[in-house]
Amino acid sequence: MNISEATAKRIIELCNDKHISINKLASLSGITQSTVNSIVNGGSKNPQLKTILKICYGIEIPLYEFFKSPVFQNIDIDI
Template sequence: MNISQAVIHRIEELCRERNLTINALSNVSGVTQSTVNDIMSGKTYNAGIGTIKKLCD
């Protein structure tokens, strides 16, 4: 598992734990839906640490 896959996996786990959809995660984190979709689909390999932190907080 590479770092990108690990980030995707962890975000999926957090969404399950918090009972959030990807759309809801976008809304509560302040990260745009398109950015979240790109991260989750693997299109974005270099998501900034600030963006990842927003999604995981």
């Protein structure tokens, strides 16, 4: 799994945990639904940390909690 796939999976996990839709997440985070959809659907190969931080603010978790997930273990690094 690469970083963009792990990020997408984590966003979906958090939405499920918080019982919110991608649309609601976008609204809470102050970012467009198309941006969140692009990350979740794999269109965004390099999601910006600033966008992830906005998502964290929207669902009221600290940034470190976003990355504190097993999905970020054993990430394939494409250099």
